[in-house]
Amino acid sequence: MKIAILSGKGGTGKTTLSVNLFSYLDKATLIDTDVEEPNSHLFLKGKLIKEKSVIKHYPKVNDDLCDYCGKCGDFCNFNAIIPTKKKVLVFHDLCHDCGGCSLVCPKNAITYVDKEVGKEFHIQVSENKLFLYGNLTVGEVSGVRIIESLKETTRNEDLLLIDSPPGTSCSTVAAIDGTDYCIICAEATPFGLSDMKMVVELLRAEGRNFGVVVNKCNLGNDEIYHYLEEEKIELLEKIKFDREFASIMADGELLINHSQYFRDKMANIARKVLGDKYDQ
Amino acid sequence: MKIAISSMENNEHSKVSDRFARSEYFIIYDHDSLSFTSVENTAKSAGSGAGGKAVKILGDLGVEVVLVPELGPKALEALQAFEIKSFQYPREKTVREVLYLYFEKKLPELFNSTSKGRH
């Protein structure tokens, strides 16, 4: 079973939920697909068993063959290749690696060179628990390639938790692709409700099954519960905000190790979402 | 010789733009014919790489000098590749005013990026 955990807004506690739920379960795999700002690894200790470079390509022009006709520059939609009369400039961080410039070059003067856009890390947390995350190199335009790599690596896992990027951009769409169920982590504030609605719209457009966990439920107002009721969306759990929790998380500790209340909440969510499949 | 100036509007009386790569227009002054033309800067709506694209537009027009408020690292690299010289103007002036400043040799030449951005 593949379960994504997402949030419209950042800071709702999505990563807190992901790492604690993962730690609570006996046997599971977690992937952190928020490759711009991966945080899960700050809470999960284990052994690094693999580190992988995620590669894209960018064009290299052979000056001996090139006659500066300019066709590559005319074709490139991303302004990554700029031919002048004497040389061809390439901005590799703008290159989307589409292969177009090489196709249009009448002199076959273009070949491709590898560039690392980020890394993928595989961590063995315990005998039955594996954790993977990716890290996008600062300045690179898109993390989708790394997300796809993480998903490809874990496509045969029995129980996969996917900590998705916040928001509803193409990175999030890539992360939730192929999942069986989505847990939306929301907060009961006006911003939280507004951003959650965007996620609901996305999930409905994709026809996905989902439920909501309202985190920091004692901050904010009741509007979110009215909305969930009206829209017949499953409310999985409500978790309160406690300064103590914030302190514990601030130090990189897991809440299930310090709070029975929190542990019970994870148990409840696991039971509701996984049904008979969960092991505890 | 052709000189390009980043501009907010499409004539030489307009205020100069406070950006290069995404300026609205470029005013091209042709020093041989002593005339002005304007070119809409299609690089301004580029998703990314506006600096490189803006330079290509000017390079393909045969511009040899650009007058700019600032330059990002890509724009500067592209200008150097096209062998176009760049000079920095003070803001809040008109196109004509900065052109006079250029001819009076009062504008500093740019060799390093003023580094205010890329995409």
Place this chain on the structure above:
Amino acid sequence: MINEIVIISGKGGTGKTSLTASIIPFFDDLVLADCDVDAPDLNILIKGTIVEERDFVGFQIPVIDYDKCNHCGLCHTSCNFNAISEDIIINTSACEGCKVCEYVCPTNAISMHDAVVGKIFHRKTIFGPMIDARLIPGEESSGKLVAEVRQLAREVAYAENRNTIIIDGSPGIACNVISAITGVSKAIIVTEPTISGLHDLKKVVHLIKMFSVEAKVIINKYDLSLSKAKEIKDYLSLMDLEVILELPFDLKFVESISNLQIPSTTDIPFFSSKKWFDFIEYLRS
């Protein structure tokens, strides 16, 4: 010259938008640009009436004329993004708009079309004009969209003789953030004293340094972990960045947002402090 101030955070949930809103009442020549397009929340607190709407066109997407298509599959094999299936159906989510398919099609069955993926709004609010955008969910919030929001904000600022633009930026470090910080006069980074907050702050600082933007930092909710707050201050000192403000965690702050009030207009004592006014003076300079 227009004073463009951007407020960003590496991590979400640090209080960036609430703080941006709190700054607004202290400026009377303002244009607001909400560039946090994935979570355009400013207009929840700051309501406005729509003055103008513009379609936002993302990159172009291919459209197939099935009368001309001979199912040779060349587009499918040439696409590096798996955006065209074997049965020649386009997956617009995966498409990056490179035009290779149009180029390789032997029967000219593919043409690239503008895709309207959202709208940009110019609203009139009691604090001045506000520019924000809405995207169809799942669509890419790109550097291009942020650039267009900022461009419209600039046009309105010039037209109405307003000297300050305040930009609510996105969390993260991707091209939408890069597009929000280029060419600004000042950047304010909002962070929080948590392990994730510090981790993400480092990435944002790296980005800021790459683009040579003048930046100051606000540590929000600093008293949730004094030790983490100190760690952040030590790091910033090493990076030669100033912590311009430290705000205590205050339930009243959250309450005011829940009541749809701008925190700095309620009776929260912090906003009458000298520190706050010094901060506003800095922004104005």
